[in-house]
Amino acid sequence: MxxxxxxxxxxxxxxxxxxxxxxxxxxxxxxxxxxxxxxxxxxxxxxxxxxxxxHSGKCLLLCGIKNSGKTLLFNRLTTGIEKRPFYSMSTNHGVMTLDDFSIDRLIERVHVIEIPHHIRRHQHDLYAYKPSAKAIIFVIDSTSIEKDIKYVSDYLYNILHEEYFREQRLPLLIFCNKQDLNTHDYDQESIRCLLEEELTKKRKISNNNDIGRLGKETFEFDDVKDIRIEFVEGSALDTRKKFIDKHYENDSENDSASHLLKVHQWIARIWFK
The missing domain is CATH 1.20.5 (Single alpha-helices involved in coiled-coils or other helix-helix interfaces)
Known part of the structure; x- marks a missing residue:
C-alpha cells in the first residue's frame, strides 16, 4: 500500500x-x-x-528647418555633387576640403555635421552636438520664408539663446538659400527684416531680453555681440551652367548669387584665420 x-x-x-x-x-x-x-x-x-x-570645437554644423536645402548644401560641401536629398531623422557626417591658395596651398579638412530638423528633436540634437561646433551655418529657404517664419525664428532663437554658443562667440552664417528660385523678392535684407520682427515678438512674449540689446524694445542682429552673425544669399543648387549657356557675356553678377562662392569664402575665413 x-x-x-x-x-x-x-x-x-x-x-x-x-x-x-x-x-x-x-x-x-x-x-x-x-x-x-x-x-x-x-x-x-x-x-x-x-x-x-x-571633433570638439572643430566642426561645422549645418542647421535649418525641413526642406530648407541643408542636405543638398551638405552634399555640395562634402562631395561637390548635387545629390538629391531625402528626409532623414539621423545626423549626416562628412568632410570637406579647404584649399587656401594664398598660403602656399594650405589644405584644411573640415568635419561637417548636418543636424536634421524635427520639431520635437532639433533642440536635443543641437544640444548634443554643440561642443563640436566651431561655426554654424543656418539655412533658410528664401522661397517659403514668409510661410515658415515661425518655425525658422523658433529654431534661430534657440541658437541665439544658447549660452555655450555665446560664451564661445561662435560665428553664425545665415544662408538665404534658393535665390535662383526666389520669385517673391525675398533677398537677404528683406529676410533679415522679417526675422528681426519675429524675434522681437518672441522676445516680448518670453519676457526675456537675453538676445539683442538690453532695454531696447526691438531686436536687431547688429545688437548681438556675443555671436558673430553674417548673412549671405545664394543657392545650394549649382545653376552656373544654365547661366553660362543663356547669358555667357553677362554672367559675372548672376553667378555670384547662384552658387556657393560666398559660403566657401566664409568657411575659409573662419578656418584659416
Whole structure:
C-alpha cells in the first residue's frame, strides 16, 4: 500500500529539481543577453563620446528647418555633387576640403555635421552636438520664408539663446538659400527684416531680453555681440551652367548669387584665420 506513495513522493522531488534547474538556466540566458546588450550600449556610448571629444570645437554644423536645402548644401560641401536629398531623422557626417591658395596651398579638412530638423528633436540634437561646433551655418529657404517664419525664428532663437554658443562667440552664417528660385523678392535684407520682427515678438512674449540689446524694445542682429552673425544669399543648387549657356557675356553678377562662392569664402575665413 505504501509503495505508490513512495514513487509519487520521489517523482515530486525529481520535478522540483528539474523546475529549479530550468529556472536557473533561464536566468543564466537572460543574464547573458542583458550583459551582451549592456556591453553593446556601453561600447556605442564610448565610441560616440570619443568621436565628440575628437571633433570638439572643430566642426561645422549645418542647421535649418525641413526642406530648407541643408542636405543638398551638405552634399555640395562634402562631395561637390548635387545629390538629391531625402528626409532623414539621423545626423549626416562628412568632410570637406579647404584649399587656401594664398598660403602656399594650405589644405584644411573640415568635419561637417548636418543636424536634421524635427520639431520635437532639433533642440536635443543641437544640444548634443554643440561642443563640436566651431561655426554654424543656418539655412533658410528664401522661397517659403514668409510661410515658415515661425518655425525658422523658433529654431534661430534657440541658437541665439544658447549660452555655450555665446560664451564661445561662435560665428553664425545665415544662408538665404534658393535665390535662383526666389520669385517673391525675398533677398537677404528683406529676410533679415522679417526675422528681426519675429524675434522681437518672441522676445516680448518670453519676457526675456537675453538676445539683442538690453532695454531696447526691438531686436536687431547688429545688437548681438556675443555671436558673430553674417548673412549671405545664394543657392545650394549649382545653376552656373544654365547661366553660362543663356547669358555667357553677362554672367559675372548672376553667378555670384547662384552658387556657393560666398559660403566657401566664409568657411575659409573662419578656418584659416
Amino acid at each position: 505504501n509503495t505508490p506513495k513512495t514513487a509519487s513522493f520521489e517523482g515530486n522531488i525529481d520535478n522540483r529539481i528539474i523546475d529549479q534547474t530550468s529556472q536557473t538556466f533561464r536566468r543564466i540566458i537572460l543574464l547573458s543577453i542583458l550583459i551582451v546588450f549592456s556591453t553593446i550600449i556601453i561600447q556605442w556610448w564610448i565610441k560616440r563620446r570619443q568621436h565628440r571629444l575628437r
